[in-house]
Amino acid sequence: MSDETTMKSYHGSLKEALDDDFLRQTLDKFAVQYKANRQLIFADINEKGLISEIADHKEESLDHLEELYEQFTKEASRKGVIVHRAATAKDACDLVCSIAKENNVKTIIKSKSMTAEEIHINHALEDAGFIVTETDLGEWIIQLRHEGPSHMVMPAIHLSRGQVAKTFTEETKENQSDDISLLVKVARKELRAKFAEADMGISGANFAVAENGSIAICTNEGNGRLTTTLPRVHVAICGIDKLIPTIHDALRVIKVLPRNATAQAITTYVSWITGAVNCEKDGPGAEKKFHIVFLDNGRTQLIKDSKCRQALRCVRCGACANVCPVYRLVGGHRMGYVYIGAIGLILTYFFHGHERARVLAQNCIGCEACKDVCAAGIDLPDLIQEIRVRLNKEFGSTMDSALLGRLLANRKLFHTLLKFAKFAQLPVKKGPYIRHLPEIFGLGQGFRAMPAIASESFRDMWPAIKPQVVPGAKKVGLFAGCAQDFIYPGQLKAAVTVLSKLGVNVEFPEAQSCCGLPVQMMGQRQSAITTAKNNIQAFKESNVDYVLTLCASCASHMKNRYQELLEGENMEADVKAFSDKVIDFSSFLTDVVKVKPETFVQGDEKVGYHYPCHLVRGLGVTEAPKTLLKAAAKYQPAPEEDVCCGFGGTYSVKFPEISGVLLGSKLKNLEESGATCVVTDCPGCFMQLNGGAVKQGGKLKVEHMAEFLARHLAK
């Protein structure tokens, strides 16, 4: 539970997590195993098809939520269930407390519910004098330790068996060993007694099925079944977003949720509860008092928010944390308030106050790994960016991001400034790298060598290298992007060499500017819109067949985001025409030019590949780079080729401690694979990888695909 509201204290808390060896090892192991297991468990079903169906149906449910609520209430009431609706977290807590009082309850048991966590029900109940016991093993452990969950599905993943043994020793006043099976037995015994005496059970609900007024609960431990069976009162707390029309809708989600959560085909128990079932606590023939509390807490408002309402599709599988490289390093206590992982950054803003989200929402590197696996097809990184925009509006942006925003939106000013900076850096320059970073670039950058601005930008060298026009051949407009235009013009030059050799016409529309992603990432929406418009105009005038870029991030931003960014600007046709033409360098060579292996000289260098996030997930490119590599060298696979290198643009400046660790793992994997060179398709990744490799003594050579191929062109 991160409650840090200043960057400084947040950095302190991140450092603690990064120094926690147990946490790091556990989450590392988990990240690797989860990915492999997930792939296996999804092998026999149509993952993407199901996810898009879930997304569509969830949207439809949100459209009809009030009708579903009415239908559910009617059905459930008819069957003896008392249905409530709480507008706020406080209302929900008050309601549950009064139900407990009315029924003369003393002890309460709970099965796992994120919604109950959301409203901090335990505090409310304990303040009102009730004795509350969590019965999910992980939840019980953290309850005893007075901690919050660090994962939505595995709440105690941050704790070692030794820590659990110590906690259980204190609780039972008996010495407990750290043998996990014995610890589980301790819980079995201790909690059975709590089940036996409890007057009231509180559960969540994975689904509220409107057609028959039933709820369904998925658990592995079976505590949900005991919680809903033994006590004489059952209260289910459930977000109104859990309402769905039919059993079929629930079954559809069940096909994905456990697979995504823990790589299980299904949870051990799925319980479908309809009506006030019998309960013999008060003697034979008695009925259970069954209440359902539907929680709003901002949800109906969020439905009206056309951009962010997709967050309400979430089925709480926790997968967005499982695959997040940042979560993997710092754990759930630093990656959410109550809800954790990508969705945690978002829901904190909507459910727990904007102030709490201010710092948290910054800690996303934008790698899109979460979006790639989300069970509900939510565009999580996009929503996180949107929240940054809103936070900037509400609290004002930091000086540097506002300045950068205005600068990048003004192309002429930006380019002039860069030319000036080229001279200004001279005293700190050492060859192609910066010796000591001036203070304004931020501290903590010692983990990588930073490149200097090139002595001649690509736009300046273009008139001299512009190839001759081949009549009738395809015409590509080269989109340079800031990093290559001003820092790595050699990569663009290499691309021009390769393309000319292949008989492709290359143009360089000079009015182009930054793609706009960096400012978008910082929440400077208006600047992002201005740069986008400018680029579309620049390429429209040059009438090219393709907009080709060597930067995966520029490509994915221009292809996937421009349309939405420029909605309402009355230029749909132009935007679409532009976005459709955007293509990355590797795909252009394999899919459009269809290069033959003979184009290159096959060397025996062992070469690894790093997948830029925005190439593999942003554009879905998986095969093209490998095909090209294999044509010119010995491709050397390395583990986790598609995991983020830690660059993330301005992220690496804001969170150098995390960026540096991600880079370290990346380089280690590559080195251990035996590769002597690593190729990638993005100048940002190149800057990060090369910066790290140079810092480590330069054993590993880093190359952009364009330079690598230019070096292997057959004569």
Next chain:
Amino acid sequence: MSNINAAAVDLFIAKAKPVTIQVSTANNLDEAMNFALDLCDKQPLGKLMLDTGAPPDESRKKTFSAPGVDEKLWGYLVDGGSKKGFEMIRGGLRKYLAGIDMSFTVADLGIADTASCVVECQSEDERLAAMICERHVVALSKSKIVSESYEAEPFLKAAMAKERNYTAFISGPSRTADIERVLTLGVHGPLELYLVLLEN
């Protein structure tokens, strides 16, 4: 025999293994019940979960419950169980929250691709029987196995249309991985789940 979906049965058996359901086959319910009775006989006396303050009673009878079965089956079980010296329990399971050695249940449906036994537990006793036992034997007729969950929809719809209903998918013994992600069975419910597939 003709209404058995052989592919679904095979799939169920294949999917049961990774979720630690121990599958065997029997020709009929009598055989399945004998299997449960014998299994209970062979197992060591279960450990009771509630402290009464008194020292553990090693001479207590083993407990065997089957609240969901009809009169005829119950008669058969009582007959066999008494011979083995079991305490046979059909109702009032609340008195046994400290634990039951064995429960026997007949499943209503099986879902192959997730190895799920669908059990409608109308009474509290049926729900408890499946949860507080150390070992659970479920009998499932092969003819009631469907390939995947959408095919179970008509059954679920009918069950949930009722005034009161508690239906469960059970796909293995109670499990947790909450401590260091180490899979451990029997955290709240049964330590072992046995499935007996019936030819008839």
